[in-house]
Amino acid sequence: MVTLAPALSEIVLALGAQQKLAGVTRFDDDPRTSALPRIGGYNDPQPEAVLALKPDLALAEPAPANRGPVHTLARLGVPVEAFPLATVAEIEEAIEGIARLLGVAERGRALAAEMEKARSRARADNLGKQRTRALLVFGLTPLVVAGPRSFAGELLSDAGGENAAGDPAQPFLRMSAEAAVRARSEVIVLCGVEAPKGRAPIPGLEKTRIAILRSTALLHPGPRLPQALADLAAALRP
Numbered sequence: 055m056v057t058l059a060p061a062l063s064e065i066v067l068a069l070g071a072q073q074k075l076a077g078v079t080r081f082d083d084d085p086r087t088s089a090l091p092r093i094g095g096y097n098d099p100q101p102e103a104v105l106a107l108k109p110d111l112a113l114a115e116p117a118p119a120n121r122g123p124v125h126t127l128a129r130l131g132v133p134v135e136a137f138p139l140a141t142v143a144e145i146e147e148a149i150e151g152i153a154r155l156l157g158v159a160e161r162g163r164a165l166a167a168e169m170e171k172a173r174s175r176a177r178a179d180n181l182g183k184q185r186t187r188a189l190l191v192f193g194l195t196p197l198v199v200a201g202p203r204s205f206a207g208e209l210l211s212d213a214g215g216e217n218a219a220g221d222p223a224q225p226f227l228r229m230s231a232e233a234a235v236r237a238r239s240e241v242i243v244l245c246g247v248e249a250p251k252g253r254a255p256i257p258g259l260e261k262t263r264i265a266i267l268r269s270t271a272l273l274h275p276g277p278r279l280p281q282a283l284a285d286l287a288a289a290l291r292p
Contacts, residue, residue, distance in 0.1 A: 057113045058079060058114040059079065063084065077104065079095055079099070101130060115139050137151060146169060149169075168280070172279070176287065190243050198229070234258070239259070242256065243266075244266050
């Protein structure tokens with residue numbers, strides 16, 4: 055089996071099927087994958103590298119940028135199972151779906167239940183507390199932020215935050231610097247991106263507090279969502 059996104063690798067690992075992994079992306083950072091062959095990136099998986107491993111299955115997260123390589127793999131005879139991971143519900147469905155493929159359905163249901171328990175505890179802890187207005191930034195050029203309908207936005211709400219991106223229909227969206235200024239964020243949370251040295255990440259928001267996530271859990275939407283939730287809670291605190 056090869057995985058075409060780090061989150062999918064982490065799901066396989068969390069389900070106790072490390073021995074089934076034959077290849078992962080160059081962005082996988084779990085130590086248990088350190089010795090595995092790399093088959094390219096999330097947006098640019100390399101069909102030749104995948105074929106060389108002779109996998110019985112490829113797990114993919116569908117995205118416009120990787121559609122071509124994933125379709126190529128399918129045409130070349132590699133069985134592909136695709137799992138969207140844009141929302142918490144989709145992540146939990148992916149965990150349960152992959153667990154069924156691996157023959158450990160009960161373990162998948164238990165893992166999804168653990169994630170929901172962590173979310174429930176966070177919501178209870180923040181009940182009645184004043185919310186911190188935050189902008190979750192996943193890209194700077196162009197400026198890409200997480201909306202409240204994304205898994206990151208859902209976790210932000212659980213952690214006691216208010217999403218400064220408003221209520222767009224899409225999970226992740228481009229935002230102009232002018233719109234970001236008008237959003238009046240109390241904190242800008244940098245999610246896997248670094249601010250340019252010597253200047254604010256978003257022009258016009260030089261005085262806004264900047265927070266950096268403590269781990270990569272929010273960048274890999276999978277079984278580490280409880281850790282991502284804790285990271286967001288820490289980022290919201292002054």
